[in-house]
Amino acid sequence: MPAPHNPFKSAIANGDLQLGCWLGLADPYIAEISAGAGFDWLLIDSEHAPNDLRSIVAQLQVIAARNSHAVVRPPIGETWIIKQLLDAGAQSLLIPMVESGEQAQELVDAITYPPHGVRGVGSALARASDFAAIGDYLTTAREQICLLAQVENQKGIDALDDILAVDGVNGVFVGPSDLAADMGFIGKPGQSEVQDAVLDAVDRIVAAGKAAGILTLDKELQAECFKRGARFIATDIDVTLFARGIRASCAASRAHLTNK
Numbered sequence: 001m002p003a004p005h006n007p008f009k010s011a012i013a014n015g016d017l018q019l020g021c022w023l024g025l026a027d028p029y030i031a032e033i034s035a036g037a038g039f040d041w042l043l044i045d046s047e048h049a050p051n052d053l054r055s056i057v058a059q060l061q062v063i064a065a066r067n068s069h070a071v072v073r074p075p076i077g078e079t080w081i082i083k084q085l086l087d088a089g090a091q092s093l094l095i096p097m098v099e100s101g102e103q104a105q106e107l108v109d110a111i112t113y114p115p116h117g118v119r120g121v122g123s124a125l126a127r128a129s130d131f132a133a134i135g136d137y138l139t140t141a142r143e144q145i146c147l148l149a150q151v152e153n154q155k156g157i158d159a160l161d162d163i164l165a166v167d168g169v170n171g172v173f174v175g176p177s178d179l180a181a182d183m184g185f186i187g188k189p190g191q192s193e194v195q196d197a198v199l200d201a202v203d204r205i206v207a208a209g210k211a212a213g214i215l216t217l218d219k220e221l222q223a224e225c226f227k228r229g230a231r232f233i234a235t236d237i238d239v240t241l242f243a244r245g246i247r248a249s250c251a252a253s254r255a256h257l258t259n260k
């Protein structure tokens, strides 16, 4: 029996839109609710959210039971973290701060078993192999792993062609927030210079035949990126949805009861 099919990897390779939501509340309840909301993919963030391996596993488990696909972002693209996430059952990884072709190749090596890569062999213990129930996991897993590189500073933009040239990088995600900061516009991802850089990167990623992705709440930027061929587009953040919603609801209730 082979490793589970990765529908997200297939979809972005086919140029099908994959609509995503960022999960930063780091809770399986939120992951379960979000997985039933209709998103094609959910980003479990352990770079900017208080996720650890156990909380990531709990979210992987609930998402697996729904018709959505989990993409996991580690805090950094180090081999040992990637090994743990893959064994935990993550099949799609979004690696932050990729700045060179060499770094991208190291990431490909980290998701690949020897002799062509350096991923440690632990499938006998791993959720990824259904705890060794998937007999052909070791020889079929690599094909179902989706590696997404994040380009989100000037170094990454300058090295984008080298990153795109690395076989095994399935897609490149452009990070507007960090790119804005590195361009000198911290907190202003909507700055025209940043938007131009983002859209130019999307054009280059698409032209290279790789999947382009982004997270933005800006509806116009979402539409422009989709128009230019971006296909894994995260349009919502659970933290933002909840925080804005609960604050607005509280204010409305207080106004309603006190006529203010």
Ligand SMILES: O=C(O)C(=O)C[C@H](O)[C@@H](O)CO
Binding pocket: 048, 150, 152, 174, 175, 176, 177, 178, 179, 215
């Ligand atoms: O740089 C970006 O934009 C991203 O990588 C997404 C952010 O990390 C996310 O936390 C939203 O601001």
